Amino acid sequence: MEKIKSLADLRKMQDDLRAKISLREKSNEPDKRIQVKVAMATCGIASGAKEVMEAFIEEFTKRNIDAVVTQTGCMGYCYAEPTVEITKPGVEPITFGYVDVKKASKIIDKYILNNELVDGIIPVNYHSIDN
Amino acid sequence: MHIMDILQNSIRAGATEISLEIREDTLLNLLRFNISDNGCGMAPDVLKKVTDPFFTTRTTRKVGLGLSLLRQNAERSNGSLKIDSETGKGTVVEACFEYNHIDRPVLGDIAGTVLLTLTAHPEIQFRYLHNRNGRSFELSTIALKDALCGIPINEPALYPTLLQMVKENLKDIDVN
Ligand SMILES: Nc1ncnc2c1ncn2[C@@H]1O[C@H](COP(=O)(O)OP(=O)(O)OP(=O)(O)O)[C@@H](O)[C@H]1O
Ligand code: FES
Numbered sequence: 001m002e003k004i005k006s007l008a009d010l011r012k013m014q015d016d017l018r019a020k021i022s023l024r025e026k027s028n029e030p031d032k033r034i035q036v037k038v039a040m041a042t043c044g045i046a047s048g049a050k051e052v053m054e055a056f057i058e059e060f061t062k063r064n065i066d067a068v069v070t071q072t073g074c075m076g077y078c079y080a081e082p083t084v085e086i087t088k089p090g091v092e093p094i095t096f097g098y099v100d101v102k103k104a105s106k107i108i109d110k111y112i113l114n115n116e117l118v119d120g121i122i123p124v125n126y127h128s129i130d131n
Numbered sequence: 132m133h134i135m136d137i138l139q140n141s142i143r144a145g146a147t148e149i150s151l152e153i154r155e156d157t158l159l160n161l162l163r164f165n166i167s168d169n170g171c172g173m174a175p176d177v178l179k180k181v182t183d184p185f186f187t188t189r190t191t192r193k194v195g196l197g198l199s200l201l202r203q204n205a206e207r208s209n210g211s212l213k214i215d216s217e218t219g220k221g222t223v224v225e226a227c228f229e230y231n232h233i234d235r236p237v238l239g240d241i242a243g244t245v246l247l248t249l250t251a252h253p254e255i256q257f258r259y260l261h262n263r264n265g266r267s268f269e270l271s272t273i274a275l276k277d278a279l280c281g282i283p284i285n286e287p288a289l290y291p292t293l294l295q296m297v298k299e300n301l302k303d304i305d306v307n
């Protein structure tokens with residue numbers, strides 16, 4: 001890829017970007033995006049939430065998965081930070097605890113791509129998994 | 132260091148505009164950053180207690196750590212922390228450190244911090260300015276959205292490109 005140094009460069013490479021995105025959007029239904037929320041209270045940040053958030057973005061980009069990654073504040077599970085809430089279209093959100101970079105990739109492989117569960121689910125949400 | 136954390140306070144305060152300015156001056160041996168928002172602000176009694184570690188308006192937990200840790204670290208590195216806030220108007224947090232002080236927290240991955248905050252909250256007008264020894268780099272939600280002409284700024288496929296862009300620019304002004 002060419003080096004992007006400024007917003008003007010970015011503007012120029014828009015068409016490439018758009019092509020990449022629309023390719024993916026054709027294969028998925030656009031309003032069915034996966035949502036990933038990383039808890040970012042002091043406790044989450046201290047236990048590596050930033051790195052976890054970056055790991056999710058990186059993996060989604062690499063594997064061309066249609067997902068949005070956002071931040072939330074405290075989810076109230078200090079003891080299990082970093083925590084990540086994942087909402088798949090049509091399914092109740094699930095919160096995973098003790099997530100690190102390795103586990104992020106496991107969650108993508110197992111839960112996001114194959115609907116399998118991964119250990120460390122925060123129990124309150126456990127009953128809401130329907131498959 | 133603390134920047135991600137203090138930015139999260141502004142987001143939690145419901146800010147729609149947040150500005151982050153970082154100034155490094157190695158000649159004056161000074162590093163300061165300033166985060167201002169137009170969020171809910173704090174009443175005077177809250178403001179007085181805000182760097183007390185046992186104070187928080189959180190209901191989920193008994194301690195709030197963000198600002199008290201920042202004050203501790205700033206003071207330990209011969210600097211200071213100043214907070215101005217007004218209910219309904221917003222908040223300004225300004226931290227100042229001695230640049231070469233051994234206890235100064237490192238800036239860390241500031242490019243990542245800025246971009247994660249900016250892209251995770253496309254609805255917030257975020258402005259970032261980084262000045263080091265007189266040279267500066269600037270990025271804002273508005274300018275970015277403008278350059279992207281409709282591509283969502285939280286598009287994951289865009290992130291590596293943005294990160295590389297910010298890193299290159301910071302390298303040019305010798306940050307990190
Ligand atoms: N920008 C802001 N606008 C309005 N209120 C704020 C702002 N920053 C902090 N506060 C208030 O000050 C309190 C203390 O903030 P601090 O960051 O120290 O701890 P916390 O955010 O409560 O918890 P933690 O940062 O550990 O997750 C907050 O609970 C909030 O009420
Ligand atoms: S403060 Fe730790 S999860 Fe809320």
Ligand SMILES: [Mg+2]
Nearest residue numbers: 042136140197
């Ligand atoms: Mg805080």
